[in-house]
Amino acid sequence: MRALKPQFITVEGGEGVGKTTNIAFIRKWLEQQGLDYVATREPGGTPLAEEIRGLLVNPREEVVDENTELLLMFAARAQHLSQVIRPAMNAGKWVLCDRFTDATYAYQGGGRGMAVEKIAQLETLVQGSLRPDLTLLLDIGVEQGMARASERGAPDRFEQEKLAFFHAVRDCYLARAAAEPRRYRIIDASQPLSQVQSAIGEALEAFVDAIHD
Ligand SMILES: Nc1ncnc2c1ncn2[C@@H]1O[C@H](COP(=O)(O)OP(=O)(O)O)[C@@H](O)[C@H]1O
Ligand SMILES: [Mg+2]
Known part of the structure; x- marks a missing residue:
């Protein structure tokens, strides 16, 4: 067992980039390191937050008002943080989360065009100073991601958006990653899965090496 401070890792990216697929790989990696972790997702991660996800x-x-959407996202997040994420970290566990607040910036900020300041205010209200320690941004061309996502079946309310929406989402993710290079690792998710996983493995090794220093 390595005695490391528990870390909060998020996996981000648009539709069909391979977040869920690669979370399984990251779980195996964490197990191989002997690290105790909780894997979860947003929106959701608790029974109440999963109900909000359905909404x-x-x-x-x-028509869903954009403020309604934003507040529901953060309502689900508040519940998730208080019931799952903070208790896990307080118990010394790592947390691996399929999407988090970066997705709110990308979808509600980038996609819907909501003011970044509004999102930032709610982020502080709900999270205090808690931010992910590492964010793996899986990046892929919008059309390729949509093609992958469409193989999963009927599109949800977000997947029904137009192409311009997803371009704005991707651009926002990339801009955030460029602005905060210490937290983000951009992974080229257009590659075959084995290569995506090698890149994620390397990013995780580098991250763990850095927190040992
Ligand atoms: N690197 C890859 N190459 C080809 N197909 C992939 C790759 N990664 C994921 N997929 C496939 O793409 C689809 C969407 O992947 P998924 O993990 O559900 O994406 P997300 O959770 O990001 O929406 C799935 O059918 C998955 O098997
Ligand atoms: Mg998924």
């Missing part, structure tokens, strides 16, 4: 992603006739 957010299920297609509906009624």
Whole structure:
């Protein structure tokens, strides 16, 4: 067992980039390192937050106000943080999360065009100073990601958006990664899965080496 301070790792990226697929790989990697961890996802991760996820992603006739969407995202996050993420870290466990607040910046900020300041205010309200320690951004061309996601079946409320929305989401993710290079590792997710996983493995090794110093 390595005695490392518990770390909060998030996996980000647009539709179909391979987040869920690669979370399975990262779980195995954490197990091989003998690290105790909790793997979870957003929006969701608790029964109540998963109900809120349903409210957010299920297609509906009624127009969803952008503030409603933003507040539901952070309502789910508050629940997830208090019931899962903070207790896990307080118990010395690493946390691996399929999407987190970067996705709110990318989707509600980039995609919907909401003001970054609004998102930042809610981020501070709900998270205090808690931020991920490492964010793996899986990056792929929008069309290629959509093609992968479409193989999964009927599109959810976000997947029904137009191409311009997803370009804005991707651009926002890349801009955030460029602005904060110490936290983010950009992984070229267009490669065959074995190469994506090698790149993720290398990023994780480098991250662990850096926190040992
Ligand atoms: N590197 C890859 N090359 C080819 N197909 C992939 C790759 N990574 C994931 N996939 C496939 O793409 C689809 C979407 O992957 P998924 O992990 O569900 O993406 P996400 O969770 O990011 O939306 C799945 O069918 C998955 O098997
Ligand atoms: Mg997924």
